[in-house]
Amino acid sequence: MASNSLMAYLTVAAFLLIIGIYGIVQKRTFIGMLISAELILNGAGLNFMAFNRFLSPDPAVGQVITLIIMGIAAAEAAIGVSFILAVYKKFRTIDPTRLSSLKR
Amino acid sequence: MIVYQYVSEVFFFLLVVLTLFGGLLAVKARVLMHSVLGLAVTFLGVAGLYLYLGSIFLSMMQILIYLGAIGIVLVFGVMVGYTPRQVVEEKIRGENVLLAVPTCLAGFAMLWIAIGRTEWASAPERINDFALKSVGKALLYDFCLAFELISVLLLIAVVGAIIVVNSQED
Structure with missing residues (x-):
């Protein structure tokens, strides 16, 4: 049964990690990069929960770690969006390659 | 009993497809709001997978924190920061896709082979x-x-x- 094997969950988590990395490389906007980072954090949480369910002797530990990952993701999203708004107010652009005031 | 198991498996595959489809939509969408919606679909799918992993509490927290808080913050960032003309992303150039897609496929293959070949040692007994x-x-x-x-x-x-x-x- 696929829902009872560790392999299925780890494969989904690896897919989330890889597609998040692809998104960070490929996106042309700051908020797209932030979305991809959220995908990576979700994959990490799914990994912890899968190991917690199948391998860990104490199933409370993985749930606590996943909760902490959620808290860090919330803080990261708040800081990231505030930075994006500040950069947009100052530079009037959403293109990360145009933020080159030190270069000129 | 057997029917119940089959229904459970079908729901599991639906959740996996929902997660993967949402991730693809979040990365490949041209409009930023579609990208945020794909991310929300992924959050819902992962919340369902947490149910299969035995934790109702984490599933509810996933919906509350990720889908509620982070989703709202991202929608807020998209709608406040950008003028509508700039919401549509520019097309990525061809050679970058040609470089990025095989690299990511190779990385996924490496991870998948490593997952498949490892012998996971399970715990002798549950203490909790x-x-x-x-x-x-x-x-x-x-x-x-x-x-x-x-x-x-x-x-x-x-x-x-x-x-x-x-x-x-x-």
Whole structure:
């Protein structure tokens, strides 16, 4: 049964990690990069929960770690969006390659 | 019993397809709002997978924190920061896709082979259960420092966000 094997969950988590990395490389906007980072954090949480369910002797530990990952993701999203708004107010652009005031 | 198991498997595959489809939509969408919607679909799928992994509490927290808080913050960022003309992303150039897609496929293949070839040693016995009571005890006894530090981190993040946005007024 696929829902009872560790392999299925780890494969989904690896897919989330890889597609998040692809998104960070490929996106042309700051908020797209932030979305991809959220995908990576979700994959990490799914990994912890899968190991917690199948391998860990104490199933409370993985749930606590996943909760902490959620808290860090919330803080990261708040800081990231505030930075994006500040950069947009100052530079009037959403293109990360145009933020080159030190270069000129 | 057998019918029940088949229905459970079908729902599991639906959740996996939902997660993967949402991730693809979040990465490949041209319009930023579609990207945020794909991310929300992924959050819902992962919340369902948490149900299969035995934790109703984490599933509810996933919906509450990720889908509620982070989803709203991202929608807010998309709608406030950008004028409508700029919402549609520019097309990525061809050679970058040609470089990025095989690299990511190779990385996924490496991870998948590593997952498949590892022999996972399972624990000899369970000393605890999945109940919310044991999660609360672990959070307040064993992981008390991490719990307090997360609250300090969230406070610093919110105050810092306000300061960063307000410092550009002049």
